[in-house]
């Protein structure tokens with residue numbers, strides 16, 4: 001055992017194997033124990049050679065596996081490893097809640113003097129689809145970051161409390177909480193943790209009080225940036241994720257009611273909440289005037305989303321909500337209205353900016369007051385309106401659009417008398433913990449190194465992670481186990497780089513072919529389609545669609561780009577696109593723009 005958490009890692013692997021085999025009609029048993037063993041390649045290279053493990057622990061594990069078969073359990077382990085497997089140190093690990101150890105009595109193992117207590121490693125079952133089990137669902141394509149969260153205990157507790165209140169009454173009306181903060185302050189990280197905690201709580205609630213107060217369905221959606229936002233684009237992503245989470249079928253690539261032709265779509269692929277509005281859908285589709293048509297779809301999306309949320313309390317977590325479009329904001333606003341007010345609510349007199357710059361007013365949404373009240377709980381994260389962005393570039397359309405969307409959301413929050421949570425920089429202790437996690441797991445950081453990080457980051461987590469990335473090649477660990485700046489740099493002589501150049505260094509360190517890809521993508525915009533990117537890249541070097549895809553996935557692993565709900569790619573942060581774009585020579589930009 002070379003790593004201190006080897007029992008946990010072993011349990012995790014056993015759990016993964018179990019998860020894989022659970023879907024096949026395979027039976028297997030395993031024994032898990034811990035201790036020293038001999039392992040290595042044994043034999044004669046030209047005859048027979050095998051990797052093998054030997055020793056007392058190996059025999060014990062084999063006996064446990066045999067015992068498991070007799071007891072008709074799958075994975076047996078010694079009870080003595082329980083503390084190590086379920087220790088506090090990894091309570092936040094998402095895999096911790098995927099299994100547990102159940103005592104399976106004491107047994108006499110061959111070759112042992114005394115009886116030993118054994119446990120069964122049980123995979124916590126996900127019963128049926130997410131909707132039927134009342135289990136909870138987080139959209140996996142939401143750009144998850146499941147890193148440890150530091151210095152946000154109060155905020156996280158407040159969010160969880162907000163999301164969990166009224167769980168006993170699924171008939172509560174909508175509520176909303178707006179999380180506001182500058183780019184890199186940790187909004188996405190906070191929302192990811194929120195979903196993690198809710199998921200965990202729901203797991204426990206599901207076990208303890210099945211049927212009494214049902215845990216909510218949790219859906220996280222990252223609203224993708226779009227240089228040319230299409231009306232209702234945020235609703236497409238939201239509807240897609242909601243249907244998936246509620247176990248409804250989805251049709252086509254994205255869930256656009258505007259493109260749904262009920263006559264041509266097989267009935268079984270039409271979700272019930274949409275089928276119920278078939279007549280209206282057909283009518284709206286016939287409207288010729290763009291404004292009227294849009295108003296019709298806003299009303300339809302509102303009804304469909306309300307209907308879905310009426311089935312089961314839903315916590316909808318929208319990250320980067322400032323990328324949403326006006327029409328989608330109208331929908332969300334209407335969805336949040338309490339049912340009893342709906343009849344005469346003057347919901348919408350909001351300005352609509354259509355693609356053709358036509359400004360229209362939407363009619364009042366007419367909702368049937370008898371529709372079931374629902375319990376939508378909306379948590380939105382937006383960049384603060386005054387956030388200048390790290391690299392100022394006002395050319396980007398989204399930069400122009402977002403302040404107004406933010407103020408729309410703020411108006412709604414105010415109207416609903418709901419909270420606005422403003423994220424402030426984290427404290428010094430948290431900064432150092434983030435740095436520690438990014439740089440080293442074991443060493444202490446030297447005083448001057450700590451001072452440098454604190455001074456540079458100003459409590460902004462993104463700056464901490466970026467400077468640590470930059471520091472990685474500039475630090476050394478001394479024999480006393482303390483991490484210090486390398487001999488070539490002294491703090492006095494170190495000019496703290498700008499965030500811009502930090503990001504630049506970050507990108508300069510990836511392989512050249514990936515950099516080329518990023519450069520081509522940056523010319524297209526913050527979001528880009530694979531097919532178009534392929535064309536642009538092919539102007540530069542010969543590439544196949546397969547290679548491109550591989551490279552894109554590598555860039556995703558490096559957390560530089562993400563795949564959106566709608567199936568296109570985008571830069572993980574607008575800043576990354578801007579940094580790459582600005583690194584291009586004017587001539588290169590022009591040539592590439594021409595290719596587009």
Ligand SMILES: Nc1ncnc2c1ncn2[C@@H]1O[C@H](COP(=O)(O)OP(=O)(O)O)[C@@H](O)[C@H]1O
Pocket residue numbers: 145147148149150151152181182183184185186187188189190426430434461462465
């Ligand atoms: N409280 C925190 N503890 C640890 N890491 C954090 C914390 N907040 C943010 N981070 C990290 O900092 C980076 C930027 O945070 P992010 O949530 O993406 O910011 P935002 O969404 O506000 O732009 C991410 O890599 C994130 O994992």
Ligand SMILES: [Mg+2]
Pocket residue numbers: 187188189319320
């Ligand atoms: Mg974010």
